[in-house]
Amino acid sequence: MKIAIIGSNSFLAGYIIKQLTKPEYNLYLFGRTNSMEDNFDFCLFDLPEIHPEFTELLKFDAIIYCAGAGIQSNLKQSKGIIFELNAMYPIKLFNGLIEKKFTGKFISFGSYFEIGDSTKATEFREKHLLNSRLTVPNDYCISKRIFSRFIDSVNCSLSYIHLVLPNIYGKNENPLRIIPSVIESIRTKTPLTFSAGTQVRQYLHAGDIAQLVENYLKGDFESGIYNITYPEHIQVKQLVEIIYDQMGVKEEFSKVLFGQKNRSDSKMQYLLLDDNKARNELNWNPKIDIIKGIQSYF
Numbered sequence: 001m002k003i004a005i006i007g008s009n010s011f012l013a014g015y016i017i018k019q020l021t022k023p024e025y026n027l028y029l030f031g032r033t034n035s036m037e038d039n040f041d042f043c044l045f046d047l048p049e050i051h052p053e054f055t056e057l058l059k060f061d062a063i064i065y066c067a068g069a070g071i072q073s074n075l076k077q078s079k080g081i082i083f084e085l086n087a088m089y090p091i092k093l094f095n096g097l098i099e100k101k102f103t104g105k106f107i108s109f110g111s112y113f114e115i116g117d118s119t120k121a122t123e124f125r126e127k128h129l130l131n132s133r134l135t136v137p138n139d140y141c142i143s144k145r146i147f148s149r150f151i152d153s154v155n156c157s158l159s160y161i162h163l164v165l166p167n168i169y170g171k172n173e174n175p176l177r178i179i180p181s182v183i184e185s186i187r188t189k190t191p192l193t194f195s196a197g198t199q200v201r202q203y204l205h206a207g208d209i210a211q212l213v214e215n216y217l218k219g220d221f222e223s224g225i226y227n228i229t230y231p232e233h234i235q236v237k238q239l240v241e242i243i244y245d246q247m248g249v250k251e252e253f254s255k256v257l258f259g260q261k262n263r264s265d266s267k268m269q270y271l272l273l274d275d276n277k278a279r280n281e282l283n284w285n286p287k288i289d290i291i292k293g294i295q296s297y298f
Helices: 011-019 079-099 126-130 139-153 178-188 206-218 236-246 250-255 276-281 290-295
Strands: 002-006 026-031 041-044 062-065 105-111 159-165 167-169 203-205 224-227
Touching (some): 105 206, 126 139, 139 224, 159 206, 178 236, 203 206
Parallel strands (some): 002 026, 002 062, 105 159
């Protein structure tokens, strides 16, 4: 099976590549740099100037779109590149594949940040997320909304799944993300400051996502938009406490400073997904709980 992974330098793509590094898959990577050395065929992908032609992509049995921008606010990416990578190019790509009668499978990803400023402990089903009119704080959320709603509106015969994700994590993620940054601060005895930490989130290990991607490639499932998550609800403050506990320094947790920092997602008090559709139709069954996931960093 020939598989194109667009955005091969992303954190999630790394897990998918590892999952699919098997004799039955022939991977072609499209990214800014060839981080996998000579193990796979590689093509430069650097929007807006450099991207594959639609006709070139027709030779693949599956296309996995992992490219994105704007999730890491510290990177200060431009509004133009955020909308191009998250919405405009994948829309062009999807339409181009339909026009050229692509017969393979297409996989893309949404985010539960598309929900917006939710103040109620409600698990959003796919239709509720897609119809949310709640305020969102930044261009990342807006651009992800655009693509998800486009996918929902298209009537076509293309075989695809669009997976809406919660917070994803795993070893080798950006060191500025919450889990690796807390682990590093404990190791180096460097103090960290947080927002109030009362935001309620769901956390899904990238390894579980990669396994679902392979299951979809090997199976016969109905096209559509699917929420996928680990069902546990957890406050950010509780997550930090679990990390301290797993590092064997739980007594130090009382010294962590909460309420000292403002975050753009602070008004998103609850971001929660209902993944029953995926469990029923994709046989979705995540295996990695937050304890096991944190332990994998050590």
